[in-house]
Amino acid sequence: xxxxxxxxxxxxxxxxxxxxxxxxxxxxxxxxxxxxxxxxxxxxxxxxxxxxxxxxxxxxxxxxxxxxxxxxxxxxxxxxxxxxxxxxxxxxxxxxxxxxxxxxxxxxxxxxxxxxxxxxxxxxxxxxxxxxxxxxxxxxxxxxxxxxxxxxxxxxxxxxxxxxxxxxxxxxxxxxxxxx
Amino acid sequence: xxxxxxxxxxxxxxxxxxxxxxxxxxxxxxxxxxxxxxxxxxxxxxxxxxxxxxxxxxxxxxxxxxxxxxxx
Numbered sequence: 680x681x682x683x684x685x686x687x688x689x690x691x692x693x694x695x696x697x698x699x700x701x702x703x704x705x706x707x708x709x710x711x712x713x714x715x716x717x718x719x720x721x722x723x724x725x726x727x728x729x730x731x732x733x734x735x736x737x738x739x740x741x742x743x744x745x746x747x748x749x750x751x752x753x754x755x756x757x758x759x760x761x762x763x764x765x766x767x768x769x770x771x772x773x774x775x776x777x778x779x780x781x782x783x784x785x786x787x788x789x790x791x792x793x794x795x796x797x798x799x800x801x802x803x804x805x806x807x808x809x810x811x812x813x814x815x816x817x818x819x820x821x822x823x824x825x826x827x828x829x830x831x832x833x834x835x836x837x838x839x840x841x842x843x844x845x846x847x848x849x850x851x852x853x854x855x856x857x858x859x
Numbered sequence: 860x861x862x863x864x865x866x867x868x869x870x871x872x873x874x875x876x877x878x879x880x881x882x883x884x885x886x887x888x889x890x891x892x893x894x895x896x897x898x899x900x901x902x903x904x905x906x907x908x909x910x911x912x913x914x915x916x917x918x919x920x921x922x923x924x925x926x927x928x929x930x931x
Contacts, residue, residue, distance in 0.1 A: 716868075716869065716929060716930075717929060720921075720924070720925045720929060721925075723921060723925075724921070724922065724925050727918040727921065727922060731913075731914030731915070731917055731918055732917070732918060732921055733863075733917050733921075734866065734869045734870075734921065735864070735866055735869070736866045736868060736869060736895075742869070747914060749911075749914070
Protein backbone atom coordinates (compact mmCIF):
# COMPACT_ATOMS: atom_id res chain seq x y z
CA UNK A 680 0.00 0.00 0.00
CA UNK A 681 2.78 2.43 -0.80
CA UNK A 682 1.65 5.77 -2.14
CA UNK A 683 3.96 8.10 -4.00
CA UNK A 684 1.45 10.59 -5.37
CA UNK A 685 -0.19 11.83 -2.18
CA UNK A 686 -3.45 13.75 -2.29
CA UNK A 687 -4.54 15.74 0.73
CA UNK A 688 -8.11 16.64 1.56
CA UNK A 689 -8.74 20.18 2.67
CA UNK A 690 -11.49 19.25 5.13
CA UNK A 691 -9.91 16.10 6.63
CA UNK A 692 -6.71 16.33 8.71
CA UNK A 693 -3.66 14.67 7.11
CA UNK A 694 -3.04 12.70 10.29
CA UNK A 695 -6.40 10.95 9.86
CA UNK A 696 -6.70 10.36 6.13
CA UNK A 697 -4.39 10.41 3.14
CA UNK A 698 -5.01 9.34 -0.42
CA UNK A 699 -2.85 8.09 -3.24
CA UNK A 700 -3.67 8.97 -6.84
CA UNK A 701 -1.40 6.31 -8.33
CA UNK A 702 -3.00 3.20 -6.85
CA UNK A 703 -6.42 4.85 -6.30
CA UNK A 704 -6.36 4.07 -2.63
CA UNK A 705 -7.02 5.97 0.56
CA UNK A 706 -5.78 5.28 4.08
CA UNK A 707 -7.36 6.27 7.36
CA UNK A 708 -5.78 6.10 10.79
CA UNK A 709 -8.21 5.79 13.69
CA UNK A 710 -7.82 5.61 17.46
CA UNK A 711 -8.47 2.09 18.75
CA UNK A 712 -9.80 3.44 22.06
CA UNK A 713 -12.56 5.31 20.25
CA UNK A 714 -13.21 2.68 17.60
CA UNK A 715 -13.05 -0.95 18.83
CA UNK A 716 -11.81 -3.68 16.51
CA UNK A 717 -15.29 -5.22 16.18
CA UNK A 718 -16.56 -1.90 14.79
CA UNK A 719 -13.62 -1.67 12.37
CA UNK A 720 -14.44 -5.21 11.21
CA UNK A 721 -18.08 -4.29 10.74
CA UNK A 722 -17.41 -1.15 8.71
CA UNK A 723 -14.72 -2.87 6.62
CA UNK A 724 -17.00 -5.80 5.87
CA UNK A 725 -19.59 -3.44 4.38
CA UNK A 726 -16.99 -2.01 1.98
CA UNK A 727 -15.48 -5.24 0.64
CA UNK A 728 -17.86 -5.32 -2.32
CA UNK A 729 -16.62 -1.89 -3.49
CA UNK A 730 -13.02 -1.80 -2.25
CA UNK A 731 -10.06 -3.94 -1.36
CA UNK A 732 -9.75 -3.41 2.38
CA UNK A 733 -6.62 -3.87 4.45
CA UNK A 734 -6.40 -3.23 8.19
CA UNK A 735 -3.07 -2.66 9.88
CA UNK A 736 -1.78 -1.62 13.28
CA UNK A 737 0.89 1.00 12.62
CA UNK A 738 1.24 1.57 16.38
CA UNK A 739 -0.37 0.28 19.54
CA UNK A 740 -3.55 2.26 20.06
CA UNK A 741 -4.39 2.85 16.41
CA UNK A 742 -5.68 1.09 13.33
CA UNK A 743 -4.91 2.05 9.75
CA UNK A 744 -7.56 1.09 7.21
CA UNK A 745 -6.60 1.17 3.55
CA UNK A 746 -9.40 1.25 1.01
CA UNK A 747 -8.41 0.58 -2.57
CA UNK A 748 -11.23 1.11 -5.04
CA UNK A 749 -12.05 -1.88 -7.25
CA UNK A 750 -13.37 0.33 -10.04
CA UNK A 751 -11.36 3.11 -11.61
CA UNK A 752 -11.42 6.31 -9.55
CA UNK A 753 -10.47 9.35 -11.62
CA UNK A 754 -10.99 12.18 -9.18
CA UNK A 755 -9.79 12.91 -5.68
CA UNK A 756 -13.36 13.82 -4.80
CA UNK A 757 -14.40 10.19 -5.23
CA UNK A 758 -11.68 9.08 -2.79
CA UNK A 759 -12.78 11.76 -0.35
CA UNK A 760 -16.33 10.47 -0.59
CA UNK A 761 -15.04 6.97 0.15
CA UNK A 762 -13.28 8.20 3.29
CA UNK A 763 -16.36 10.07 4.45
CA UNK A 764 -18.69 7.12 3.92
CA UNK A 765 -16.32 4.78 5.69
CA UNK A 766 -15.95 7.16 8.64
CA UNK A 767 -19.72 7.41 8.99
CA UNK A 768 -20.11 3.64 8.79
CA UNK A 769 -17.37 3.18 11.36
CA UNK A 770 -19.12 5.57 13.74
CA UNK A 771 -22.41 3.75 13.22
CA UNK A 772 -20.80 0.35 13.91
CA UNK A 773 -19.08 1.71 17.00
CA UNK A 774 -22.33 3.04 18.40
CA UNK A 775 -24.17 -0.23 17.72
CA UNK A 776 -21.31 -2.12 19.39
CA UNK A 777 -21.61 0.14 22.43
CA UNK A 778 -25.39 -0.33 22.64
CA UNK A 779 -24.95 -4.11 22.40
CA UNK A 780 -22.37 -4.05 25.20
CA UNK A 781 -24.60 -1.90 27.41
CA UNK A 782 -27.61 -4.18 26.92
CA UNK A 783 -25.81 -7.51 26.92
CA UNK A 784 -27.14 -8.64 30.31
CA UNK A 785 -30.72 -7.69 29.44
CA UNK A 786 -30.51 -9.43 26.05
CA UNK A 787 -29.10 -12.61 27.58
CA UNK A 788 -31.71 -12.61 30.36
CA UNK A 789 -34.60 -12.22 27.92
CA UNK A 790 -33.16 -14.90 25.64
CA UNK A 791 -32.72 -17.39 28.47
CA UNK A 792 -36.25 -16.71 29.74
CA UNK A 793 -37.65 -17.17 26.24
CA UNK A 794 -35.84 -20.49 25.77
CA UNK A 795 -36.83 -21.68 29.25
CA UNK A 796 -40.44 -20.71 28.59
CA UNK A 797 -40.46 -22.56 25.29
CA UNK A 798 -39.24 -25.70 27.03
CA UNK A 799 -42.32 -25.71 29.31
CA UNK A 800 -42.54 -26.63 32.97
CA UNK A 801 -40.45 -29.57 34.20
CA UNK A 802 -42.28 -32.87 34.68
CA UNK A 803 -42.26 -34.84 37.95
CA UNK A 804 -39.80 -37.28 36.35
CA UNK A 805 -37.47 -34.38 35.50
CA UNK A 806 -37.64 -33.18 39.11
CA UNK A 807 -37.04 -36.72 40.41
CA UNK A 808 -33.95 -37.02 38.20
CA UNK A 809 -32.63 -33.55 39.06
CA UNK A 810 -29.36 -33.56 40.96
CA UNK A 811 -29.85 -31.32 43.99
CA UNK A 812 -26.46 -32.19 45.48
CA UNK A 813 -24.66 -29.52 43.46
CA UNK A 814 -23.65 -26.88 46.00
CA UNK A 815 -24.64 -23.52 44.65
CA UNK A 816 -24.49 -21.86 48.07
CA UNK A 817 -21.30 -20.13 49.07
CA UNK A 818 -21.27 -19.99 52.87
CA UNK A 819 -17.89 -18.69 54.12
CA UNK A 820 -19.28 -17.78 57.60
CA UNK A 821 -20.96 -21.16 58.11
CA UNK A 822 -24.39 -19.62 58.60
CA UNK A 823 -26.12 -22.51 56.87
CA UNK A 824 -24.44 -25.07 59.18
CA UNK A 825 -26.32 -26.56 62.15
CA UNK A 826 -25.20 -25.75 65.68
CA UNK A 827 -23.90 -29.33 66.14
CA UNK A 828 -21.86 -29.25 62.94
CA UNK A 829 -20.38 -25.89 63.85
CA UNK A 830 -19.24 -26.92 67.38
CA UNK A 831 -18.44 -30.58 66.78
CA UNK A 832 -21.23 -31.90 69.01
CA UNK A 833 -23.16 -35.08 68.17
CA UNK A 834 -26.52 -34.36 66.63
CA UNK A 835 -29.74 -35.28 68.51
CA UNK A 836 -30.34 -38.08 66.02
CA UNK A 837 -26.91 -39.59 66.68
CA UNK A 838 -27.47 -39.40 70.48
CA UNK A 839 -30.78 -41.20 70.22
CA UNK A 840 -29.25 -43.86 67.97
CA UNK A 841 -26.37 -44.51 70.41
CA UNK A 842 -28.76 -44.81 73.35
CA UNK A 843 -30.94 -47.32 71.56
CA UNK A 844 -28.07 -49.62 70.60
CA UNK A 845 -28.02 -52.99 72.55
CA UNK A 846 -25.33 -53.17 75.23
CA UNK A 847 -25.06 -49.44 75.53
CA UNK A 848 -26.37 -49.42 79.12
CA UNK A 849 -23.98 -52.23 80.19
CA UNK A 850 -21.03 -50.47 78.76
CA UNK A 851 -22.07 -47.29 80.59
CA UNK A 852 -22.36 -49.22 83.91
CA UNK A 853 -18.93 -50.83 83.40
CA UNK A 854 -17.42 -47.45 82.79
CA UNK A 855 -18.97 -46.05 85.99
CA UNK A 856 -17.65 -49.02 88.03
CA UNK A 857 -14.18 -48.64 86.65
CA UNK A 858 -14.12 -44.95 87.48
CA UNK A 859 -15.31 -45.69 91.09
CA UNK B 860 5.77 -10.85 -6.14
CA UNK B 861 3.91 -8.78 -3.55
CA UNK B 862 4.32 -9.09 0.19
CA UNK B 863 1.25 -8.70 2.37
CA UNK B 864 1.69 -8.27 6.11
CA UNK B 865 -1.42 -9.15 8.09
CA UNK B 866 -1.31 -7.89 11.68
CA UNK B 867 -1.70 -10.82 14.06
CA UNK B 868 -4.03 -8.97 16.41
CA UNK B 869 -6.36 -8.09 13.51
CA UNK B 870 -6.31 -11.16 11.24
CA UNK B 871 -6.80 -14.77 12.40
CA UNK B 872 -3.97 -17.11 11.39
CA UNK B 873 -6.46 -19.85 10.47
CA UNK B 874 -8.18 -17.40 8.13
CA UNK B 875 -4.89 -16.71 6.35
CA UNK B 876 -4.21 -20.44 5.97
CA UNK B 877 -7.69 -21.14 4.66
CA UNK B 878 -7.53 -18.25 2.20
CA UNK B 879 -4.17 -19.42 0.88
CA UNK B 880 -5.63 -22.89 0.20
CA UNK B 881 -8.62 -21.40 -1.60
CA UNK B 882 -6.59 -18.95 -3.69
CA UNK B 883 -3.73 -21.29 -4.57
CA UNK B 884 -5.45 -21.80 -7.96
CA UNK B 885 -4.80 -18.16 -8.84
CA UNK B 886 -1.45 -17.41 -7.19
CA UNK B 887 1.61 -18.95 -5.59
CA UNK B 888 1.99 -18.24 -1.90
CA UNK B 889 4.89 -18.35 0.55
CA UNK B 890 4.04 -18.01 4.23
CA UNK B 891 6.28 -16.72 6.98
CA UNK B 892 5.54 -14.99 10.25
CA UNK B 893 7.01 -12.36 12.50
CA UNK B 894 6.15 -11.48 16.07
CA UNK B 895 3.43 -9.07 14.94
CA UNK B 896 2.47 -10.18 11.43
CA UNK B 897 1.47 -13.10 9.23
CA UNK B 898 3.61 -12.46 6.16
CA UNK B 899 2.29 -13.75 2.83
CA UNK B 900 4.27 -13.41 -0.39
CA UNK B 901 1.87 -13.54 -3.30
CA UNK B 902 2.88 -14.24 -6.89
CA UNK B 903 -0.22 -14.09 -9.09
CA UNK B 904 -0.40 -16.64 -11.90
CA UNK B 905 -2.10 -14.13 -14.18
CA UNK B 906 -0.13 -10.91 -14.29
CA UNK B 907 -2.97 -8.99 -15.94
CA UNK B 908 -5.24 -9.67 -12.97
CA UNK B 909 -2.56 -9.29 -10.28
CA UNK B 910 -4.20 -6.33 -8.56
CA UNK B 911 -7.55 -8.05 -8.48
CA UNK B 912 -6.12 -11.35 -7.19
CA UNK B 913 -4.12 -9.69 -4.41
CA UNK B 914 -6.98 -7.42 -3.40
CA UNK B 915 -9.61 -10.12 -3.39
CA UNK B 916 -7.27 -12.38 -1.45
CA UNK B 917 -6.94 -9.67 1.21
CA UNK B 918 -10.72 -9.25 1.32
CA UNK B 919 -11.12 -13.01 1.63
CA UNK B 920 -8.80 -13.16 4.65
CA UNK B 921 -10.69 -10.27 6.25
CA UNK B 922 -14.06 -11.92 5.53
CA UNK B 923 -12.97 -15.22 7.05
CA UNK B 924 -11.61 -13.42 10.11
CA UNK B 925 -14.89 -11.55 10.60
CA UNK B 926 -16.87 -14.78 10.10
CA UNK B 927 -14.80 -16.36 12.86
CA UNK B 928 -15.72 -13.49 15.19
CA UNK B 929 -12.28 -11.91 15.00
CA UNK B 930 -9.00 -12.98 16.50
CA UNK B 931 -9.42 -15.42 19.39
